[in-house]
Amino acid sequence: MIKVGVVGGTGYTGVELLRLLAAHPGVALQAVTSRGEAGRHVADLFPNLRGHLDLVFTPPDASDLHACDLVFFATPNGTAMQLVPGLLAAGVKVIDLAADFRLRDPDEWEHWYGMPHACPELLAEAVYGLPEVNREAIRAARLVANPGCYPTAVQLGFLPLLEQGLVDPGNLIADTKSGVSGAGRKAAVGTLLAEASENMKAYGVAGHRHQPEIRQGLRAATRQPVELTFVPHLTPMIRGIHATLYARLTATGEDLQSLFEQRYADEPFVDVMPLGAHPETRSVRGANHCRLAVHRPRDGHTVVVLSVIDNLVKGAAGQAVQNMNLMFGLDETAGLAAAALLP
Amino acid sequence: MIKVGVVGGTGYTGVELLRLLAAHPGVALQAVTSRGEAGRHVADLFPNLRGHLDLVFTPPDASDLHACDLVFFATPNGTAMQLVPGLLAAGVKVIDLAADFRLRDPDEWEHWYGMPHACPELLAEAVYGLPEVNREAIRAARLVANPGCYPTAVQLGFLPLLEQGLVDPGNLIADTKSGVSGAGRKAAVGTLLAEASENMKAYGVAGHRHQPEIRQGLRAATRQPVELTFVPHLTPMIRGIHATLYARLTATGEDLQSLFEQRYADEPFVDVMPLGAHPETRSVRGANHCRLAVHRPRDGHTVVVLSVIDNLVKGAAGQAVQNMNLMFGLDETAGLAAAALLP
Amino acid sequence: MIKVGVVGGTGYTGVELLRLLAAHPGVALQAVTSRGEAGRHVADLFPNLRGHLDLVFTPPDASDLHACDLVFFATPNGTAMQLVPGLLAAGVKVIDLAADFRLRDPDEWEHWYGMPHACPELLAEAVYGLPEVNREAIRAARLVANPGCYPTAVQLGFLPLLEQGLVDPGNLIADTKSGVSGAGRKAAVGTLLAEASENMKAYGVAGHRHQPEIRQGLRAATRQPVELTFVPHLTPMIRGIHATLYARLTATGEDLQSLFEQRYADEPFVDVMPLGAHPETRSVRGANHCRLAVHRPRDGHTVVVLSVIDNLVKGAAGQAVQNMNLMFGLDETAGLAAAALLP
Amino acid sequence: MIKVGVVGGTGYTGVELLRLLAAHPGVALQAVTSRGEAGRHVADLFPNLRGHLDLVFTPPDASDLHACDLVFFATPNGTAMQLVPGLLAAGVKVIDLAADFRLRDPDEWEHWYGMPHACPELLAEAVYGLPEVNREAIRAARLVANPGCYPTAVQLGFLPLLEQGLVDPGNLIADTKSGVSGAGRKAAVGTLLAEASENMKAYGVAGHRHQPEIRQGLRAATRQPVELTFVPHLTPMIRGIHATLYARLTATGEDLQSLFEQRYADEPFVDVMPLGAHPETRSVRGANHCRLAVHRPRDGHTVVVLSVIDNLVKGAAGQAVQNMNLMFGLDETAGLAAAALLP
Numbered sequence A, B, C, D: 001m002i003k004v005g006v007v008g009g010t011g012y013t014g015v016e017l018l019r020l021l022a023a024h025p026g027v028a029l030q031a032v033t034s035r036g037e038a039g040r041h042v043a044d045l046f047p048n049l050r051g052h053l054d055l056v057f058t059p060p061d062a063s064d065l066h067a068c069d070l071v072f073f074a075t076p077n078g079t080a081m082q083l084v085p086g087l088l089a090a091g092v093k094v095i096d097l098a099a100d101f102r103l104r105d106p107d108e109w110e111h112w113y114g115m116p117h118a119c120p121e122l123l124a125e126a127v128y129g130l131p132e133v134n135r136e137a138i139r140a141a142r143l144v145a146n147p148g149c150y151p152t153a154v155q156l157g158f159l160p161l162l163e164q165g166l167v168d169p170g171n172l173i174a175d176t177k178s179g180v181s182g183a184g185r186k187a188a189v190g191t192l193l194a195e196a197s198e199n200m201k202a203y204g205v206a207g208h209r210h211q212p213e214i215r216q217g218l219r220a221a222t223r224q225p226v227e228l229t230f231v232p233h234l235t236p237m238i239r240g241i242h243a244t245l246y247a248r249l250t251a252t253g254e255d256l257q258s259l260f261e262q263r264y265a266d267e268p269f270v271d272v273m274p275l276g277a278h279p280e281t282r283s284v285r286g287a288n289h290c291r292l293a294v295h296r297p298r299d300g301h302t303v304v305v306l307s308v309i310d311n312l313v314k315g316a317a318g319q320a321v322q323n324m325n326l327m328f329g330l331d332e333t334a335g336l337a338a339a340a341l342l343p
Helices: A012-022 A063-067 A080-089 A106-113 A131-139 A149-163 A210-222 A256-263 A313-327 B012-022 B080-089 B106-113 B131-139 B149-163 B210-222 B256-263 B313-327 C012-022 C080-089 C106-113 C131-140 C149-163 C210-222 C256-263 C313-327 D012-022 D080-089 D106-113 D131-140 D149-163 D210-222 D256-263 D313-327
Strands: A002-007 A027-033 A070-073 A093-096 A143-145 A172-179 A228-235 A241-248 A270-272 A290-295 A302-309 B002-007 B027-033 B070-073 B093-096 B143-145 B172-178 B228-234 B241-248 B270-272 B290-295 B302-309 C002-007 C027-033 C070-073 C093-096 C143-145 C172-179 C228-235 C241-248 C270-272 C290-295 C302-309 D002-007 D027-033 D070-073 D093-096 D143-145 D172-179 D228-235 D241-248 D270-272 D290-295 D302-309
Touching: A002 A012, A002 A063, A012 A027, A012 A313, A027 A063, A063 A080, A070 A080, A070 A313, A080 A093, A093 A313, A131 A149, A131 A210, A131 A313, A143 A313, A149 A172, A149 A210, A149 A228, A149 A241, A149 A256, A149 A290, A149 A302, A149 A313, A172 D172, A172 D241, A210 A228, A228 D241, A228 D302, A241 D172, A241 D228, A256 A270, A256 A290, A302 A313, A302 D228, B002 B012, B012 B027, B012 B313, B070 B080, B070 B313, B080 B093, B093 B313, B131 B149, B131 B210, B131 B313, B143 B313, B149 B172, B149 B210, B149 B228, B149 B241, B149 B256, B149 B290, B149 B302, B149 B313, B172 C172, B172 C241, B210 B228, B228 C241, B228 C302, B241 C172, B241 C228, B256 B270, B256 B290, B302 B313, B302 C228, C002 C012, C012 C027, C012 C313, C070 C080, C070 C313, C080 C093, C093 C313, C131 C149, C131 C210, C131 C313, C143 C313, C149 C172, C149 C210, C149 C228, C149 C241, C149 C256, C149 C290, C149 C302, C149 C313, C210 C228, C256 C270, C256 C290, C302 C313, D002 D012, D012 D027, D012 D313, D070 D080, D070 D313, D080 D093, D093 D313, D131 D149, D131 D210, D131 D313, D143 D313, D149 D172, D149 D210, D149 D228, D149 D241, D149 D256, D149 D290, D149 D302, D149 D313, D210 D228, D256 D270, D256 D290, D302 D313
Parallel strands: A002 A027, A002 A070, A070 A093, A093 A143, A172 A228, A270 A290, B002 B027, B002 B070, B070 B093, B093 B143, B172 B228, B270 B290, C002 C027, C002 C070, C070 C093, C093 C143, C172 C228, C270 C290, D002 D027, D002 D070, D070 D093, D093 D143, D172 D228, D270 D290
Antiparallel strands: A172 A241, A241 A302, A290 A302, B172 B241, B241 B302, B290 B302, C172 C241, C241 C302, C290 C302, D172 D241, D241 D302, D290 D302
16 A cells, blocks of 8 residues: 655645545555644545545644655645655655646746746656656656646647647647636635636636646657647636647648547547547546547648546546556556546 | 346436446446437447446347346336336346336326326335335345435435424425436426526426325334425536425424434435534535435524435435345445545 | 715625616716725726726725715625714715614624624614515615615515415525525635535525524514524525525415415516416526515415525615615616516 | 517527517517417516516417518528518518528528528628628618627627738637527527536537638638638537637737727727736626737737627627617617626
């Protein structure tokens, strides 16, 4: 049994991680920390866990993190980087669900996250935890940077096209729609039901932190400069990301459907839907799958890829568990076999 | 492995049953029948099952139902009663998720369901599948009538009070709120998102088929005449039932909280919440639990019980699996251990 | 033109009041105050008002309130009572949409609102602004206490029965369901879309501030002691209240439908629906109507009244405008003629 | 007073048209026809109209349409073209809210709508009712083809760029999101709340009827071949369209914000929001406005235009009333002055 700790278990990625870990056959959950909720039963805060998890929040500085084999950080950006060096030194592996180790360039990180990086020397070691790209490196990693939700959906959709050089990397568009749980479990007017329900809006068009993360991943795949227009939208639902991706084909005659099917043939969590399909976010609600469909409307120059994930599962906690399974030599799908909840 | 067939797997109770059975460790799913969808892959209709269930809908008259140990009916009312006698004669056990075997009086059944009963001789044998009341009878049953969704939530909330004779059975009120999946997966104007979202309404105040079912169960518990006012409401959500129950106390001084805790102390799927709690339907979304809280506002004469279930799980498919576990000597919680999906 | 000021125009009752006043033919809006948003264009905060309202928020202590004929308070509880004496002394009439002047007993007010009342001497003068009960007093009033949202829906439903002495006032139940805009436009975790959508829960069962307000109104109608069990529920929608009311008939043979129709025959904003109807909250979305239906299931002892309003209109801003029309001798329906938005 | 008839008043564009016409100061509503609902009170079907509209549905062949000055068609595609020639011959003007007269090429119409056009000779005369493009022609028209919902939002967003030749017309992308009322008020599984809520999906990527309508309008503006990739999405809300438009700039240095502000400076229903804004669909809920914002992320080659409308108002019934106002010499904004309902 892997001894696991969770730092910052009071947000939506936290509760989803706890739901998955509580049911995981290979995990012994040792500690769930929260400064604000220390002393409170986890299941008091999250009543879906009543009867499934009998733990009390402890303060984050508790030494029991050092007794773990693995610590997950489900904290705000900038927290993990304070504690990770100490944990690694103590022989504890780390998966950070926040953004602290996602960008390889510390200057870029500081630009987007508004603070200097606390341990830039670890950025080169940190493995970007997208198993469909970095599986072997993840197996060997001490420190995994779990990808963002939008970056997961967008990269999985663009990668086959860029890896094969079939589209112009200088003109990529990602129009993405996210449920409001992506904004986190914090008191805010903008994501009140009375504000965000029966409403649709774009946000962050001028610049969003996930844009450089996606660009970094796509650049690695294509080895050319990438120009990506990234427009996220707040959608009146709780869970789910729908990424609609547009690229200009530079070659014609390719069988795009076969390309995608082959690229992901051995991937347990990427489902290439049949030709002409329109994947629905609800088809992955609560599940760790990404479902993709490829279209080329009217046989034109533009290829359209539809990519859906559950932002809290494949976009956060599920992918983190997938990474844990890889790091500890378990079956990659352990604890992640549940089908989506539909309707 | 129990060989299982599902008749009528194209509705919401059907897909939920398939989701649970596909993950159940003791079940081998043999056949899923549908007249309308015969020949189509189940996972085409329900994409959440892609990768989890590799079966094709077959016509309902296929003889492979007779090769099963157990057949579930997830059909409209009036269908199961046509096929059940033949199945029982062939040694196949049956759980009917529809209403065909819920009422013991065939005249009452005909009154509420608008057709004569096809096999009234089986009504006495059929066991009403509420394990918290009839566990031993279910273990021994060939034919189980799976309770309705409202009846499950309402009976579990009222039973401790009526069994102990603490309230007036002549003045019971059940104000119930259901998500729209309770209306089923059929084309209808009234449950379109554009009609039912951002809206709340009562329906069936003059009479609802679940009223006699509830009354029958409560009468059995109290052995006195029962007068129940039952008002269901259509609520703008997909899943979930919230029953708010009102009764007049005939005794005072009772510790109602202890009463409920003791009544359900050994029940794996009934959770009596702490004093003063307000259970939320989302705390049981996708899970087989019923969560209850008891209140006596301002120490008055009226006791208020709050009872929540997922109408598709404890109110339908989950309870059916629980009954199957009992009928076949499995652990009662097998295949039902998942925590609710929150948020 | 009535010169009108609005204190505290940044919440949901505020923006709804501004929407109605901006279109009102007899109103000149002079000032909208907000401490936090002073200096900002109102239409920046509420983009639905772009092109309809060209005003800037001013600080609440601005003397221009004294130049108004009427000031509305759309502030948190406890604010209006600080400023009302000065306004009345300056000859300005006041309608308070908060609770400061709703309860006649200052001790009860202090008990429920947690602070001593700042001007208890005005409680006797304040007129409770339910036109269907107090129309003539409202016409003559300097100070109107605009009713709460639940109290409006519940009183309009119970009043005909209590006024005629047809039900037992010692056993009234109001099971009420409200959209989340009733909780106001303030940052809070509990009313985030990710928490409150796809969810139903009761709250405040032990005690809710609207209970004494309703009881006060019902007691005045029946002149007997009233015992009211009041259970509010948070419903996953933005606007709307559905009150389901239960009472025990003390007489039989009454034509309840006629009773309701006669009671409200001359009321412009109370619509008694036909026998057997189920009013929907969306049928009053954005409109000032209360729609009612009366049921007596199975000719039993319990009468069920269904009452729906838009909590922000008849339950707040619309009723306030209706009161203004009465106080200033305008047509009672001026500015309130719009039909509900459906779908 | 304009004598007005409505053919097919039982859908969502129908009820919205009736809501607007019932409150319009210059309209006398003479007849509302429906084959299926003939004899039923309109307000029985649409309870929001109780007290606002006292009409009974009549059969569509009733001769009283010929006594009207203007007839609106809110019918399925293919109905209006059967009746329009007769109405025009009788001197009755027509506004068709369906697609019968939107495409100028009868072959293209037949291709997309699956039937031959019944009166192709009228296609040249019909005026496409987008006032921001065709105002003078609309004033003089006998027959107006009211634009589709997506086409309205998309054209208003692209037109300023194309008219000025600032973008490549060979590479336009419209990623559009619509509430489900766009699918109409007809019984269908796909738009049930239980299917479409908590879900996001694209549809019609291979081809959608609004694509040729948009392309026709854009081609007229640019006088060059247009290649448009059009991807609509079903969004879990009732009303609203959010169009996110992408184009490649062919010139740099243009002040795009000024361009849009000047283009729409005199338009009563097009609101160019300030630089950096993110218009919300709820800011136009129930209102006839289109709100636009222009972005050029990171000063790159791609311009992003955000365009929101209420699909039932500016995208259907409101624009039809705007066209009526123009055709009959009324103030263009008559009956359309209401602010959006927010929240």
